[in-house]
Amino acid sequence: MRHLYVMRHAKAKQPSGNMNDHQRPLRKRGKRQATAMAPVLQRWQALEGQVYVSTAARTRETLDDIAAQLPERALINQLHLDDALYTFDGEEVLAWLKALPDELEKVLVIGHNPALVDLARWLDEATPTSLPTGSVLHFTLPDTPWSAMEQGCAELVGRLTPEEASYSLFKRLAPKPPDRKGSTSKQLRAMLTHQYRMVRALEPGVMAGVDTEFLHQYRVNLRRSRAVGESIRSITKVPGLKKMLKRLKHRARATSDLRDLDVFLEDIADTPPPLSSATYQGLQHWLQGCQRAEHQALCEQLSAPAYAEEMQNWQRFIASDDVSKALAKLTPKRIKAVLNKRIARHDEGLAALSSDSSDTALHELRKGVKRIRYLADLNPKRSKPFLTELKRRQRLLGDFQDLCTRQAWLSAFSESPDNDSEQKEECASWGASLEKSKHELRKEVLALSPLAR
Incomplete structure (x- = not known):
């Protein structure tokens, strides 16, 4: 089986002055995008084969910023700068691809749109029509000569954007928190709606599993939603709320072991434990295996129709008249009363x-x-x-x-x-x-x- 990785260059500056399109450098955000995709390319083993890059400044700088994150890996023997990839025509990239040597099993191409999207959809029509800057597609192809490729012969097995790989990049596109203005009930509804939107927006990053901060924020927003719901329950009855909160609790608990493993692995990487090299490596390998299994289980849950239905039910519930009436009763005075009870219980x-x-x-x-x-x-x-x-x-x-x-x-x-x-x-x-x-x-x-x- 062959593997083809198709990457669009990271975000570049617009031409100015005497600068032509070929000379356009990366913007600061583009450099952050390229840096974020380095662990993705490593995980997908995209850097283990040959790397072909357009000669444009923005594609070369994309690779440079990726390589800067991989000091132990020398790409010089795998790197090929090719003028033929400085094109926006999918037919030209396809012709170039068909001319590759048959001994190549893994190929990474860093090029330009719309050529890459056109090529990707020729390979697998199920490929999305959008390929944002810095994004990578992973295709598998049959073990036949490159020249024998036919339309629809590949399968898209991986797709990731920089904003799904890096929480810091995601934040720029994340739902904006509501203004804390208006009545308490209005603020709380806005808060619940925002937390719902955050949960749904964080899901792709959680499933990508590259940046653990996605999982942390996903858990925080689920828990905060549940905390508001519990506050409502402590003051007034709302039909169906108990069942809804039970499902939120279940979803948050489903992430607990994975979060613990993420934190443990990060900790021993930063501060190696008092173990021999063999035991440390054995522990790390074992924990990583547990982490992969927990992440796979979570991805299956998030991909299941039942999960989407639960989230949609929660969205409809917080927009319902029953919740509106309950929120109207959640005055600052009542919130303070419940808070004081919880403080007393804590003490x-x-x-x-x-x-x-x-x-x-x-x-x-x-x-x-x-x-x-x-x-x-x-x-x-x-x-x-x-x-x-x-x-x-x-x-x-x-x-x-x-x-x-x-x-x-x-x-x-x-x-x-x-x-x-x-x-x-x-x-x-x-x-x-x-x-x-x-x-x-x-x-x-x-x-x-x-x-x-």
């Missing part, structure tokens, strides 16, 4: 903690802080010091939970039959050091003052 839980309290007790405290923070965000009159303190507590308790989840994953890895007794001892030793770190964090939690003062 009771904090006072009940001791050095012997279970990890679960601290996890419940963390969940309570999170709900208090989301509810406090609904009240713009809340003091900044109070919100800052909530964030500090949430971070402290989150660090404690991260240590607990790392212990759990480390224990599961240690029990793998592939590990020998020496590796198990290493894991046990590291697990013990994590327990010491938990003990220090536990002391910090016990030293916290009540929120109600």
Whole structure:
């Protein structure tokens, strides 16, 4: 089977002065786009074959910015600058492609539109008609000579834009948050609508799985939506709301293990653990396998018709008259009353903690802080010091939970039959050091003052 990767150059400047089209350099955003696509091309193994690039400045700079992210990979022996690819005619690119040597199994082409879109749709008519700047298409082709290609002979197996690979690029196109103006009910409806739009807009980036920030923001928006819904339920009854919130909770929980694995892998990459090279590599490989499996399961859920139906039902629900009536009852005074109850519950839980309290007790405290923070965000009159303190507590308790989840994953890895007794001892030793770190964090939690003062 052959693999063809088709990439449009990143965003370029418009010609000015004596500059012609061939000389157009990349814009700053184009450079960020190219940088974002480097891990995508690595993951897709697009840089393992031959790389053919148009001689235009914008295509050459696209490759340069990709290569700058891959210091360990020398592309010089694979790189071919070709004037024939500086074309906007799909027929010309097709003729060039058919003339490739038959021994080539993987080919990356960096060129121009509309030629690349025309070529892509000739290869597979299911290909979208749009190929934004910096985007990549991955086709598989039968193991026949390039010259024997026929229309429709390829299958599009991958498509990704820079805005789906990088959260920082996505933010420019993300739904804009609503203005905090008008009545409380109007603000809350706008907030719920915005969070729904964010969830749907984040889904492609979550499924791409290149930038873990997509998953984090996806979880945050689901949880905030649920927090608003729970606040409504605590004040007034809304038919069907309990069932809706249960589904939101289910969707958020479906991301928990993947998020924990993402954080664990990022942490050990930044700060290698006290393990031998063999054990560390074994742990990293095992965690990455778990991560791939969790991500695949999540992608299947997000692609299922049932998920789309749930999201559409939630959209219709928050736009319903029942929710309008309930939101009208959610006055600042009532929000404050519920918030005070949750603060009191938190302070009771904090006072009940001791050095012997279970990890679960601290996890419940963390969940309570999170709900208090989301509810406090609904009240713009809340003091900044109070919100800052909530964030500090949430971070402290989150660090404690991260240590607990790392212990759990480390224990599961240690029990793998592939590990020998020496590796198990290493894991046990590291697990013990994590327990010491938990003990220090536990002391910090016990030293916290009540929120109600």
